[in-house]
Amino acid sequence: MVRTFNYLPLFIAISLPLHVSCIDYQELGTFPVAFPAFSTLVRAEGEPLPSDHVYDLFLSSFTVDPGATGHVWGVHDVGRTINEPDEIRPTLISDVFAWPNEITIVPETVFSESGVVCVCSGRLPPKNNGSVALIAGWPGNVADAVLISGAPQRQLWSYTRAPQWVDMNGDGRLDAVVARLSFVFNPPPNPPTTQGELVWFEQPVSSGLQTPNWSSHVVIQGPEFESLAVRLTTAGGVEKLAFLCPEYFGRRFRIVWTEDPGDIWTDPTLIRTATIDGDSERYVDVQLTDVNGDGKDDLLVVTSSGTNGTVRVYEIPEDFRNGTWERHVIASGFSVQGNVTQGEGTPGLAVLLRRDSKKPPILLSGDDDGHAYLLVPSSDDPADWSYQKRPLLASTGIVGGVSAADIDGDGNIEAFISAYGEDKVHVFRFTDAENGSDVRMVNSGTVGLLSVIVAWLVHYG
Ligand SMILES: *[C@@H]1O[C@H](CO)[C@@H](O)[C@H](O)[C@H]1NC(C)=O
Ligand SMILES: *[C@@H]1O[C@H](CO)[C@@H](O)[C@H](O)[C@H]1NC(C)=O
Ligand SMILES: *[C@@H]1O[C@H](CO)[C@@H](O)[C@H](O)[C@H]1NC(C)=O
Ligand SMILES: *[C@@H]1O[C@H](CO)[C@@H](O)[C@H](O)[C@H]1NC(C)=O
Ligand SMILES: *[C@@H]1O[C@H](CO)[C@@H](O)[C@H](O)[C@H]1NC(C)=O
Ligand SMILES: *[C@@H]1O[C@H](CO)[C@@H](O)[C@H](O)[C@H]1NC(C)=O
Ligand SMILES: [Ca+2]
Ligand SMILES: [Ca+2]
Ligand SMILES: [Ca+2]
Numbered sequence: 001m002v003r004t005f006n007y008l009p010l011f012i013a014i015s016l017p018l019h020v021s022c023i024d025y026q027e028l029g030t031f032p033v034a035f036p037a038f039s040t041l042v043r044a045e046g047e048p049l050p051s052d053h054v055y056d057l058f059l060s061s062f063t064v065d066p067g068a069t070g071h072v073w074g075v076h077d078v079g080r081t082i083n084e085p086d087e088i089r090p091t092l093i094s095d096v097f098a099w100p101n102e103i104t105i106v107p108e109t110v111f112s113e114s115g116v117v118c119v120c121s122g123r124l125p126p127k128n129n130g131s132v133a134l135i136a137g138w139p140g141n142v143a144d145a146v147l148i149s150g151a152p153q154r155q156l157w158s159y160t161r162a163p164q165w166v167d168m169n170g171d172g173r174l175d176a177v178v179a180r181l182s183f184v185f186n187p188p189p190n191p192p193t194t195q196g197e198l199v200w201f202e203q204p205v206s207s208g209l210q211t212p213n214w215s216s217h218v219v220i221q222g223p224e225f226e227s228l229a230v231r232l233t234t235a236g237g238v239e240k241l242a243f244l245c246p247e248y249f250g251r252r253f254r255i256v257w258t259e260d261p262g263d264i265w266t267d268p269t270l271i272r273t274a275t276i277d278g279d280s281e282r283y284v285d286v287q288l289t290d291v292n293g294d295g296k297d298d299l300l301v302v303t304s305s306g307t308n309g310t311v312r313v314y315e316i317p318e319d320f321r322n323g324t325w326e327r328h329v330i331a332s333g334f335s336v337q338g339n340v341t342q343g344e345g346t347p348g349l350a351v352l353l354r355r356d357s358k359k360p361p362i363l364l365s366g367d368d369d370g371h372a373y374l375l376v377p378s379s380d381d382p383a384d385w386s387y388q389k390r391p392l393l394a395s396t397g398i399v400g401g402v403s404a405a406d407i408d409g410d411g412n413i414e415a416f417i418s419a420y421g422e423d424k425v426h427v428f429r430f431t432d433a434e435n436g437s438d439v440r441m442v443n444s445g446t447v448g449l450l451s452v453i454v455a456w457l458v459h460y461g
Contacts (some may be wrong), residue, residue, distance in 0.1 A: 023353070023361050023376060025392070028414070028427040029085035033073060035061040036418035036425050038401040040162075042105045044077065044139075045114040053079055053409030056139065057416060058103035058117070059090060059425065066124055070100045074117070076139035079408035085427040093117055093142055094135060098124035102401075104162040106134065110174045111209050115139060120178065122158035125185075130158040132178055132201065136209055146209065148176060148201050150216035155182050164229035166200075166241065168217070168265040173203040176214070177243065179223035194249045196224030198256065200265070219265060220256050220273060222247050230288050235319040242320060244276075244299065246283030253277045253286075253301065255320060276314060276325045281305065285349050291330075293359035294382035299325070300352070304345030304367065309334030311350060311364060311375060313385065328385040331375050336368045344368040350375075351404045353413045353430050361430070363392070363415055365399045372399050372417050372426075392428070397421010404430075 037060045044054040057078040062070030073090035081087040094100070099122035106116040115138040123130040133145040149159065163178035177200040183192040201214035208214075223245040231239045242257040252275060257263075259270040277283075281303035291298045291313045299314040310332040317323020334346040348367030354360040359382070362375040372393040378386040393399065400418035407414050417426040 023374065023430055023432065025374075025428050025430045028083060028429055030419075030424040030426050031085045031088040031090075032423055033059055033061055033090060033418075033425050034071075034423050035063050035420055036400060036423070037061055037100075037420060038102045039403045039416045039418050039425065040103055040401070041078075041403040041405045041407065041416070043405075045105070045108050051409070053406060055079060055405055055407040056105070057090075057403070057407075058093075058105075059418065060100035060103050060119075062097075062099045062122075062124075064124075066098075066126065068098075069095050070097050070121075071095050072097065072100050072103055072117070072119055072135075074103075074138060079414075082408050082414055082427065082429075085425075088427075091139070093138065094119065094145055096145055097121040097131070097133070098128045099130065099158070101160045102162045105138070107165055107174075110165050110203075113209065116209065117142065118162060118176075119145065120159035120162060122160060122181075123156050123183075125156075129156045130180070132159050132163055132176055134209060147212050148208075148214045149178075150199075150201060151213040157182050160224075161226035163201075164227065164243070166229050168200045169202060170262060170264040170266075171205075173205075173208065175203050176201040177219075177227065177229060179225055179227040179245070181224035194224065195221065196247060196250065197221050198223050198227050198243060198245060217265070219243070219271060220245070222250050222252075222254065224248050224250070226285065228286050228288060232316060232320040233318070234321060240320075244286045244288070245273075246286050246301065248282045248284055248304070251280045251282055253283045257321065272321070274321055277327060281310065282345060284345075287350070287352075289352055289354075291352070291359075291362075292377075292382040292385065293357065293380065300350060300362070302347055302350055302364075304347065305334070306336045306344050306346075306368075308332055309346045311347065311362070330362075330385055330387045331364075331373075331389050334366065334369060347373070348399065349401055351402050351415070353404055353415070355406065355411070355413055362387070363402050363404055363417075365402045365417065367399060370395045370397060370399060370421070372402065393417060393419075393426060395419050395422060 057075040132149040163176035165174040198219040285302040346369035348365035398420040404415035
């Protein structure tokens with residue numbers, strides 16, 4: 001049995017006047033999508049190369065009803081109609097997945113082909129297994145989904161965040177590296193037994209786009225939802241490939257690499273890990289980006305909690321294998337109101353609103369707390385890690401994925417915020433407000449994403 005989620009039926013009427021000195025915004029509108037979850041903006045590829053400002057938007061949607069299937073939606077060149085969001089008509093890419101999660105486009109270099117949609121999907125018991133799937137042909141007539149995640153096996157897996165495309169065995173073909181979660185239900189009130197692992201699916205010698213069931217190779221146990229491929233320096237100045245591994249259930253944050261000098265991952269005895277932070281928080285999101293505007297990349301990280309979720313930045317040490325990762329908590333105190341049940345948490349996913357070399361504001365999904373936030377830097381000084389937390393959107397349910405880019409080339413960033421509990425996607429535009437202006441939080445109905453997954457795990461049965 002699945003207990004459905006209890007969304008707050010009330011419209012939350014909050015309207016806080018905000019004075020934000022460096023950024024202003026307006027809600028351009030909304031468009032309807034049932035249960036919108038992850039949202040992704042991808043710069044369009046192809047021949048001839050479209051202009052810099054052609055972006056495709058991808059959305060996943062699912063319900064926790066085991067009889068239902070989810071949907072994968074795409075909007076080609078979403079900038080064209082961005083000023084009239086109610087004109088946006090998403091195209092159905094697939095409805096074969098029970099629980100589609102993050103949707104991306106496979107880089108053109110992987111198959112020498114543009115427009116290959118990659119769908120990660122979760123397991124919705126009792127009927128299916130999660131998968132990593134490829135769908136060629138976007139934005140035209142798309143092909144059937146090819147499930148590349150490994151051959152049938154006893155253990156069933158859920159895939160949440162997009163794979164990273166890396167040649168793991170040095171054969172010249174890029175392989176799909178992805179975190180996955182397995183869970184086994186226990187008699188209540190015990191939580192499910194969970195296991196995460198980082199795995200890579202080996203691209204076959206030929207016809208990768210048509211071939212299902214790529215061979216699988218486990219790198220390490222631990223990461224459940226996401227893993228990010230990065231190239232970082234060591235003390236000798238040598239760059240090495242590594243994967244950043246946040247762990248939600250494992251409550252730690254690690255990095256994994258291979259001692260092989262050519263970054264070939266086939267010898268398990270050469271694989272090493274180091275702990276970036278072991279403070280027992282539930283790690284849900286990591287990005288590599290220059291957060292403070294000093295020209296050096298940092299890690300932007302979110303930890304989820306029912307009582308004190310955080311957004312933090314880690315500075316990357318000179319040698320990632322043995323150095324200390326300096327932590328700056330830039331926002332904390334995120335909490336879920338009322339009766340916090342096991343599995344609820346906030347915040348969710350973060351995205352930088354970067355336009356120029358200045359220190360960018362951060363758009364943040366509150367997930368289960370039903371809000372979206374702006375984190376506005378207090379100054380442009382790279383040594384100043386203080387941010388003001390501004391509520392941007394108050395929703396009646398979970399606020400899901402957020403994505404942002406200048407999708408129409410007008411110099412301003414536009415953002416999509418999935419309001420899972422409202423069956424709507426909100427569209428915002430962020431502009432400079434040099435002289436300051438009063439802006440008001442938009443009231444709406446939004447809620448959280450990984451928490452949907454986790455809450456569902458806990459509620460199931
Ligand atoms: C999913 O798992 C079940 C049970 O192990 C198995 O019978 C089935 O073939 C699997 N389906 C897919 C698509 O892998
Ligand atoms: C791939 O696995 C699925 C089940 O997961 C199975 O039905 C199918 O026959 C397999 N295909 C190949 C080519 O091995
Ligand atoms: C929440 O977390 C922050 C950062 O870790 C910490 O400084 C603060 O004391 C915590 N607040 C509570 C109420 O525990
Ligand atoms: C890290 O390892 C390198 C190479 O072994 C060494 O040169 C460096 O001093 C070490 N750094 C720390 C902080 O231990
Ligand atoms: C709060 O949660 C507890 C345990 O799940 C439940 O017994 C109680 O009825 C809930 N209270 C309210 C007001 O929902
Ligand atoms: C800010 O104020 C200056 C001087 O009053 C004016 O020239 C400028 O256009 C204003 N900028 C905006 C964005 O309103
Ligand atoms: Ca390979
Ligand atoms: Ca930096
Ligand atoms: Ca724009």
